[in-house]
Amino acid sequence: MDMTWVVLGILVLLVIWGVWTYNRLVTSRNRYKNAFAQIDVQLTRRYDLIPNLVKVAERYMSHERDTLEAVIQARNNAKESLQEVGGDPTNTEAVRKLSSSEQGLSGALGRLFALSESYPDLKANENMMQLSEELTSTENRVAYARQAFNDAVMQYNILREMFPNSLIANNLGFRPGQLLEIEDPQKREPVQVNFS
Numbered sequence: 001m002d003m004t005w006v007v008l009g010i011l012v013l014l015v016i017w018g019v020w021t022y023n024r025l026v027t028s029r030n031r032y033k034n035a036f037a038q039i040d041v042q043l044t045r046r047y048d049l050i051p052n053l054v055k056v057a058e059r060y061m062s063h064e065r066d067t068l069e070a071v072i073q074a075r076n077n078a079k080e081s082l083q084e085v086g087g088d089p090t091n092t093e094a095v096r097k098l099s100s101s102e103q104g105l106s107g108a109l110g111r112l113f114a115l116s117e118s119y120p121d122l123k124a125n126e127n128m129m130q131l132s133e134e135l136t137s138t139e140n141r142v143a144y145a146r147q148a149f150n151d152a153v154m155q156y157n158i159l160r161e162m163f164p165n166s167l168i169a170n171n172l173g174f175r176p177g178q179l180l181e182i183e184d185p186q187k188r189e190p191v192q193v194n195f196s
Contacts, residue, residue: 032152
C-alpha cells in the first residue's frame with residue numbers, strides 16, 4: 001500500500017512538471033512571436049518609405065534606371081518574404097528567406113545612396129534629406145526590434161533544448177526558432193587606413 005502512494009506521488013509530480021514545462025515553452029514561443037510583430041511594423045514602415053525615396057531620386061538620376069529598379073525589386077522581394085514570415089514566425093525557412101531578402105535590399109539601398117553622392121542637387125533636395133533621415137531612423141528601429149526578437153528566440157531555444165525540457169519540446173512539436181540575421185556586407189570588409 002505504501003509503494004502505491006509513492007508511485008502515485010511520483011506520477012503526480014511528473015504530470016505537474018510536464019504541464020509546467022509545456023506552459024513555459026508556450027509562453028516563450030509566444031514572446032518571440034510577439035517580438036517578430038514589432039519587426040513587422042518597422043519593416044513595413046521601411047518598405048512604405050522606399051517608393052517615395054526612389055520617386056524623388058528618379059527626378060535626378062534618370063540614367064541610373066538599373067539601380068532604381070534594383071531597389072524596387074529588392075523591396076518587393078523583402079516585402080513578400082515578410083508576409084510569409086508574418087503568417088508564422090516559427091517557420092525557420094521563411095525567416096532565412098527574409099534575412100536574405102533584407103540583405104539584398106540593404107545592398108541595393110547602399111548602392112542608391114552611394115550613387116546619390118554624385119548628384120549634389122539630389123543630396124540637397126529637402127524631400128530626399130527628410131526621406132533619408134526617416135529611413136535611417138527606421139533602420140535603427142528595425143535593428144532594435146531584431147535584437148529583441150533574436151534575444152527572445154535564443155531564450156526559447158535554450159528553454160526547449162535544456163534537458164529534461166527537450167523531452168516535452170521534441171514530443172509536442174516545439175520546433176527550434178530561427179534568428180533573424182541581416183548581415184551588412186560592408187561590416188565584413190577590412191577597414192582601410194591611409195596615412196598619406
